[in-house]
Amino acid sequence: MTESPTAPLPDARLPAREPALAVTDVTHSFGSRKALDRVSLTVPAASFTALLGPNGAGKTTLFSLVTRLYDNRSGTIRVLGYDVRRQAAAALSRLGVVFQARTLDLELTVQQNLLYHATLHGMGFAAGRRRAGEVLEQAGLAERARDKVRTLSGGQMRRVEIARALIHRPRLLLLDEPTVGLDIASRAALLAQVRALVAEEGIGVLWATHIIEEILPDDRVVVLHRGRVRAEGRAGEISAGAGTLAAAFLALVGEDAEVPA
Numbered sequence: 001m002t003e004s005p006t007a008p009l010p011d012a013r014l015p016a017r018e019p020a021l022a023v024t025d026v027t028h029s030f031g032s033r034k035a036l037d038r039v040s041l042t043v044p045a046a047s048f049t050a051l052l053g054p055n056g057a058g059k060t061t062l063f064s065l066v067t068r069l070y071d072n073r074s075g076t077i078r079v080l081g082y083d084v085r086r087q088a089a090a091a092l093s094r095l096g097v098v099f100q101a102r103t104l105d106l107e108l109t110v111q112q113n114l115l116y117h118a119t120l121h122g123m124g125f126a127a128g129r130r131r132a133g134e135v136l137e138q139a140g141l142a143e144r145a146r147d148k149v150r151t152l153s154g155g156q157m158r159r160v161e162i163a164r165a166l167i168h169r170p171r172l173l174l175l176d177e178p179t180v181g182l183d184i185a186s187r188a189a190l191l192a193q194v195r196a197l198v199a200e201e202g203i204g205v206l207w208a209t210h211i212i213e214e215i216l217p218d219d220r221v222v223v224l225h226r227g228r229v230r231a232e233g234r235a236g237e238i239s240a241g242a243g244t245l246a247a248a249f250l251a252l253v254g255e256d257a258e259v260p261a
């Protein structure tokens with residue numbers, strides 16, 4: 001196979017330790033309000049990294065910068081080594097995102113929603129159908145392919161959104177508070193689906209949340225508060241001094257914390 005000298009390197013030829021996401025020194029303001037203040041963080045490949053922060057911490061703003069909804073005017077953001085500003089197409093083709101607001105078309109079938117997305121990514125119809133079948137199988141929803149999205153539960157819709165975000169085989173998956181409004185069983189199913197992607201496919205995941213119970217001791221955690229990174233490391237390490245992650249989080253963010261009872 002030949003390759004033009006200017007073509008981006010396939011992922012297999014990038015250095016093995018290239019993180020899925022590397023954010024360095026990023027500041028973003030809305031008028032005089034700094035939503036992010038010199039933020040640096042890393043999501044290693046094959047990691048589940050929780051972005052833990054109370055309301056208003058800056059999580060959605062960070063996602064908007066990584067996905068180029070906003071332009072990052074300071075610092076750098078790299079996806080698999082590709083700069084989202086200077087190499088936007090290469091970077092964006094390697095990331096999948098599930099935003100906080102639901103974005104499925106309720107009147108289309110599950111499969112039609114996925115095929116539409118596959119087309120946006122330049123996949124042909126047959127390849128799109130094949131890939132839609134694969135990601136739905138992975139999500140445990142293959143038998144719902146021909147059902148209208150309207151007939152699914154909230155948890156199933158979220159799982160379809162994750163399947164859709166994976167259609168173009170991204171190596172970084174961003175999820176902005178994906179479990180909001182879901183019951184405990186649906187939340188557990190969603191977490192299991194995403195953790196399997198990390199373990200089996202080596203995808204780097206950035207999971208924004210304010211729900212501490214979703215985080216396991218071995219997960220990486222970035223604590224964001226009022227636009228600043230307050231801690232970054234293994235959950236077990238961050239909680240070590242305080243006893244529990246909830247106590248450590250409270251100590252870091254004070255009265256703004258929303259720790260569930």
Ligand SMILES: Nc1ncnc2c1ncn2[C@@H]1O[C@H](COP(=O)(O)OP(=O)(O)OP(=O)(O)O)[C@@H](O)[C@H]1O
Nearest residue numbers: 030033034035053054055056057058059060061062
């Ligand atoms: N479009 C905007 N215009 C002005 N201020 C904004 C805008 N978007 C966010 N902000 C402010 O920036 C800060 C960070 O908001 P952001 O939505 O990123 O936080 P968050 O951690 O995602 O919170 P939540 O959990 O409530 O979604 C907040 O103070 C917010 O009020």
